[in-house]
Amino acid sequence: MELADDSYYESESYDDYNYTENNILAKEEYVFQHQPTCLREVHCVSLITVSVLIFLLGVCGNALVIWITGFRMKKSVNTTWYMSLALSDLVFCLFLPISIVHLALEDWIFGHFMCKFASSLMFINMFSSIFLLVVISVDRCVSVMFPVWAQNQRTIQKASVVVLLAWLLAIGLSIPSMIFRDVKSHMGRNICFNNYSLYQNSHKTVAVSRFLAGFVVPFAIIIICYSIIIIRLRNNKMTKSSKPFKVMTALIAAFFICWLPYHVFILLELNNQNYDPKILATGLKICTSLAVANSFLNPVLYVFMGNDFKQKFKSCVLSRMENAMGEEGRTISRYLSRSSSMDGRASTHI
Structure with missing residues (x-):
């Protein structure tokens, strides 16, 4: 989904992360301390606990x-989508201990490269997740609108290529973190922050472009796709159940809820002189934790959005997850097969 305009790591010492060098120097008197105070503050300990969970x-x-x-x-287009989402979230989660240590010590001890890399990784995760959700939504829309074509053209190889392109685009949009993240030493502490002072309007450009590319445009596409799907299915009366789209709807809703507050605070930060810096810092801490939580919500949704809740407790965890992820693909396949059959019968009458 930035994290002080650049990632979960940016929000660790959220005050340092969210401002340019001049802003940081102006707030040093109460932000930067020689002795870490995090472990003596309830809200900071709570954030560490949440991050560990x-x-x-x-x-x-x-x-x-x-x-x-x-x-x-069995390998399929659907499992390709879900595995790619899980891989993106897993890679990000594996690097969370870095941000946890930073939050506890209130000192960046990992060097200049990791300052840039950790921030970039956060945005690769954000962009790849939303792009894959867009791809899945478009895939579902095409399957409903053009079932015969989709049945013939949806292949694992093509899905893999699309996933690769989504990852490459996500990496490209994460380059600003590699450019603007910097490390500064002050009062015995190393600070990893966004140094936008070298380029005029760079802060606004990065924040707005990420909001548009990582939130507004993708969600507009997703909403359009699902509107088409709902209208099409209702008109054709091909299904009386919403099960085929429960998992995807939950994934999209979770992404929206997790990332929208974060983007709002990032945009507010552009005019940080108009707001209390402590309120901005606290808001970014909370919203950052909420955004990061999206990385573990996806597998939870796979489990509990599958079949009837009571039946989930009667089966093992692996079966529940397999059924949840396979259910959508099976229903879509039945829809495609039925549509193909109807199209074939219609053609014999023409």
Whole structure:
């Protein structure tokens, strides 16, 4: 989904992360301390606890999804989408301990390269996730609008190429973090922050472009696709159930809820002189944790959005996840097969 305009790591010492060098120097008197105070503050300890839980749940949950989609389920277009999402979230979660240590020590001890890399990784995760959600939404829309064509053209190889392109685009849009992230030493502390002072209007350009490319445009496409799908299915009366789209709807809703507050605070930061810096810092801390939580929510949604809730407790965890992820693909396949059959019968009458 930035994190002080650049990632979860940017929001660790959220005050340092969210401003340019001049802003940081202006607030040094109360932000930078020789002795870390995080472990003596309730809200900071709470953030560390939440981050540790996200790390544990994210690593275990996403690793489980990757194992199931890669080894337990038959490879398909649908499993390709879900495995790619899980891989993106897993890689990010594996680097969360860096941000946890930084938050606890209130000192960046990982060097200049990791300052840039950690921030970039956050945005690669954000962009790749939303781009994959867009791809899946378009895929579902095309499958409903053109079932015969989709049945013939939707292949694992093509899905893999699309996933690769989505990742490359996400990496490209994360380059600003590699450019603007910098490390500065002050009062015995190393600070990893966004140094926008070298380029005029760079802060605004980066924040607005990320909001548009990583939120507004993708969600507009997703909303259009799902509107078309709903209208088409209702008109054709091909299904009386919303099950085929429950998982995707939940994933999209989770991404929206997790990332919108973060983007709002990032945009507010552009005019930080009009707001209390402590309110901005606190808001960015909370919104950053919420955004990061999206990385472990996806596998949870795979489990609990599948079949009837009572039935989930009667089956093992692996079966629940496999059923949840396979259900959508099976329903779409039945829809495609039925549409193809209807089109074939219609052609014999023409």
